[in-house]
Amino acid sequence: MGIAYLQFKLAWRLFRKPPSGLSEVESERVQCVARRQADLEQQVLNTMEAAGVVVPDRVVQEHFAQIRSRYAVGDEFHADLADNGLDEAMVHDALYRELRVEAVIEKVAARTPPASLVDAELYYRAHPASFDRPEARRLSHVLVTYDTAAERVTACKVLSHVRSQALSSARFGEAALQYSHCPTAMQAGSLGTVRRGQLFPDIEAVAFALAQDQLSDIVESPVGLHVVRCDEILPWGPVPFDEVAPRIVAALTERRRESNCRAWLRSLSACDAAEVAEVP
Known part of the structure; x- marks a missing residue:
């Protein structure tokens, strides 16, 4: 059965x-x-x-x-x-x-005894790359595309107007909805959280040089002209140990629990094999 x-x-x-x-x-x-x-x-x-x-x-x-x-x-x-x-x-x-x-x-x-803070700190110091937050920002943009030189001139005028009028986050979102040719217009122009390596190089260089709540100058990419807004500069660099200590302790404890269970299960098979070997 x-x-x-x-x-x-x-x-x-x-x-x-x-x-x-x-x-x-x-x-x-x-x-x-x-x-x-x-x-x-x-x-x-x-x-x-x-x-x-x-x-x-x-x-x-x-x-x-x-x-x-x-x-x-x-x-x-x-x-x-x-x-x-x-x-x-x-x-x-x-x-x-x-x-x-x-x-x-x-x-x-x-x-299984739980991992200690000492165990956690040793792991933290031995694996610095695991606790290093990459540079990241929350960004929004207005994109205006063009096909001809005349359309490019018009696009520059539109984006210059955006830069002069849409200084707040709310106004920028309204401008994105009105003028942007990017699908993100429906989300107030939001690009979400962006890390280095995710944008066109020219856009990235400008975006990661902005202060929080600052608008960029007009910048060009292969898809058109943009004005980028930095909505938030997120914390980056090494995560403080105190912030991740509980997570490390929990992970190390779970790893030890699994290891002890595997060892215990292996010991059962070893005991059975030994008993069979002793049978005359």
């Missing part, structure tokens, strides 16, 4: 389809993985850590409902169970076993 349920579950997890829809190759893979998982689950449940571990029926029912929800109608669900030698009661029992295994592994993980 345990193997049948695992095959049923793994068919969905690995291939997003019921066991009856698997190809021969897919079915062989599911069977192989199911056998290995069943052996591992039994090893976990045979440990002293599993003693006293129970799973509330409410939790089992929630997971059963998730499986049931994959089917449009109940008849398909029950037919698929029957095709795999299962019924609802057997699935409930298998789910209880599976969730109990997960609870035991979580119990083992919970024994």
Whole structure:
């Protein structure tokens, strides 16, 4: 029954389809993985850590409902169970076993001491690039395109008017909606958060030289003429340790939990191998 349920579950997890829809190759893979998982689950449940571990029926029912929800109608669900030698009661029992295994592994993980601030600071100093914010700004622009020399003259006049009248963020947004030929006109000309390397070089050089709330002179790119507004200069450079310390501690602790669980699971297989070797 345990193997049948695992095959049923793994068919969905690995291939997003019921066991009856698997190809021969897919079915062989599911069977192989199911056998290995069943052996591992039994090893976990045979440990002293599993003693006293129970799973509330409410939790089992929630997971059963998730499986049931994959089917449009109940008849398909029950037919698929029957095709795999299962019924609802057997699935409930298998789910209880599976969730109990997960609870035991979580119990083992919970024994892991949390990382300390000292651990976090050592990691922070050893990986400076991971905590270096790139230079970034929130920018808006008005773009006017042209095809002829006369249209270019008109574009310059329009943008000169924008520069003289649209000094505030709100007025600039109105000007973008009225004059800009860029789709961003519908978002008040907003380019969003922009980092170096994301704009045309001439636009980038101008945009990253602006003070906050400052408008650029008219600048040309391959697509037309622009006036750029710097809406905000975002913090950049090394992120202070105090700002990222909780995140580093959490990540290091989770990494240790996973490492300890893997080591514990490997030890179960090693113990089984040793017991087999001792049999006369």
